[in-house]
Amino acid sequence: MTNPDIVARWRAKTVRVPGSDCLWWTGAISGRGHGRFWYAPGRVVIAHRFAWALAYGVESLVGIELLGHRCDNPLCQRIGPDHVVASSYVENRREWAIRKQITGSPLDDPRGYDGGRGNCAIWRGVTRCSWRRSWTACVRSTASS
Numbered sequence: 001m002t003n004p005d006i007v008a009r010w011r012a013k014t015v016r017v018p019g020s021d022c023l024w025w026t027g028a029i030s031g032r033g034h035g036r037f038w039y040a041p042g043r044v045v046i047a048h049r050f051a052w053a054l055a056y057g058v059e060s061l062v063g064i065e066l067l068g069h070r071c072d073n074p075l076c077q078r079i080g081p082d083h084v085v086a087s088s089y090v091e092n093r094r095e096w097a098i099r100k101q102i103t104g105s106p107l108d109d110p111r112g113y114d115g116g117r118g119n120c121a122i123w124r125g126v127t128r129c130s131w132r133r134s135w136t137a138c139v140r141s142t143a144s145s
């Protein structure tokens with residue numbers, strides 16, 4: 001986690017795009033549209049969770065129900081109030097319900113979103129590990145999915 005080589009590899013997979021405030025992930029992408037980062041052989045994490053751990057430490061993830069993207073960009077790696085924020089099931093669904101009404105919102109894209117409970121399903125694996133399990137357990141469950 002604090003290994004500078006691993007951090008450098010993560011950094012090398014992120015890029016700033018003109019016209020966007022987001023920090024875009026350019027590495028592997030999961031079926032749910034989130035970045036995946038193999039930080040060691042056989043060990044994969046959700047990329048923006050890694051970004052969060054870089055910013056605040058691995059321990060800080062334990063009490064966080066889920067990480068939400070205020071910018072509606074699941075690939076965004078930028079930690080901050082307008083981008084990746086600590087959130088919860090309830091909060092995330094409420095915000096999503098509001099924003100999906102906006103024409104042209106990325107949430108109109110049906111990939112990964114099947115309405116209603118779908119938003120929760122996206123986060124289920126992530127949430128479970130940050131909420132009830134340790135970071136290590138999270139990594140294992142993510143790697144096997």
Ligand SMILES: [Zn+2]
Pocket residue numbers: 021022023071073076077078082083084
């Ligand atoms: Zn963003």
